[in-house]
Amino acid sequence: MAKITKLDDIVALCKRRGFIFQSSEIYGGLASCYDYGPLGVELKNNVKRAWWKAVVQMRDDVVGLDCSILMHPLVWKASGHADKFADLVCECRKCNTRSRVDHLKDGPDAGPVAEHTSHVSVGAGGWDLSKKVCPACGAVGQFTEPMAFNLMFQTQMGANVEDAMTVFLRPETAQGIFVNFRNVLDTTRVKIPFGIAQIGKSFRNEVTTKAFIFRTREFEQAELEFFCEPGTDEQWFEHWRHERFNWYLRLGIRKENLRFREHSKDELAHYAKACVDIEYRFPFGSGDWQELEGIANRTDYDLRQHQRGMKTINAWIESGKDLSKVTLAPEAEDYQSGPLSYFDDQKRCRYIPYVIEPSAGIDRSTLAFLVDAYDEEEVRGETRNLLRFHPPLAPIKVAVFPLVNREGMPDIARNIYDDLKRYFNCFYDDKGAIGRRYRRQDEAGTPLCVTVDGQTLQDQTVTVRDRDSMEQVRVSTSQLKDYLRDRLEL
């Protein structure tokens, strides 16, 4: 089995078959932005549907949500994104290499190097770079003044310039869930442990984008915030890491291309108690293994932060709605019974729940499913290209053909198609030789093809041809729908 190993081949495949195009291509393209074509949008929608089915539909303890992308600016103050998503960067005058200020180390003649680096707030000036060493060229103290690199996209809300307020495109969907925690509790009779799930676009002004749709500035996330009682968080963390890992396997990702990667202590985000990535072995990049999804134990950090944010509103208004002039209100002593706390009826007590967060990249997953399904095999001296999509992910489920355009076969095939398309995403084709039509569907990843032939005229049966084995079976037209539904595991 020959397997593609170059990103270029994947890009070409995506373009050729109408899966993924570069954004604004006729204008020369816009960096890091991509569009999903006719087959791509079906595939991506199927990935989202499969996620939603596994995480929401099949579970009694998870509900869904769809939040707006624009949110109150204070949300990002409370979450830490407004400060800590803004890294300070400086540039070496000698070799023009950019480095994060907090990652620079002192030269050998300076004092001991600070062990722990952390993110730095904008405006927290006072950086002495005179003894810092450029990691690229080794020059000491040759840096420009630190500059802020804001990772959130900004825009103005309000048509009047004077009343316009700066708002941000969300850098993650998670905060919309935390902000709606109270609403969901009050309206849906959920009880801890329970989760809230959301799929949607997020935006980050990444310093560098990379590798096709793998890291883009506009991307789609599927996130679950699972709220649980403190003390049970570690067990739920285990539950979700396995649940999520198996989801990829069930949808056909090969086991040898999937693995966990535990985050070490000093790699953890400031809010996280534990984090593990699910990685896929992509055919690009320095190390092939790249993150598809992170599962984090976010503790009670976010809800506690939003309780502080709620008390900061007046200060924000008084500051002229300028986030950089606002300090988050201090946390109340009795925060455990604050407005975002949960009352446990059994134990008769209030607490801020812990949160386990599986956060998946939809675009990355879609790419992984695409890459993993791609296969080439030798058939009668010819190369057969095919996408071995797991049926629920396949953009087209069933293609319907007349064997030849004679003896009323097209009419019968057309009728079958019109019936089937009410249940599955179908495709009708009567152009060219039958073999060519089969191969076209192979490259689109269509699991099954139905062909009307001479025998159909005699006994009302059709052939159903399997993508992977190329084998055919005869099925009565009256049982066709049920047969296909069964084979497609829908």
Add this chain to the structure above:
RNA sequence: GCGGGUGUAGCUCAGUGGUAGAGCGUCACGUUGCCAACGUGAAUGUCGUCGGUUCAAGUCCGAUCACCCGCUCCA
């Protein structure tokens, strides 16, 4: 942001200053009874973009945009 590479038809690519090409794919007609058949015909390009040199630029020069590889970075 640095270094290297690439950009010509839908795709893969040839084309080293003198009329823009091939294979595959697409479409039409005919043929065609199960795995990329055949015949005939057709459509498709501001050669990434802008500027310069030249009698003449896909080709040389400059800038710019985009992508790939390697650094750097990566909640």
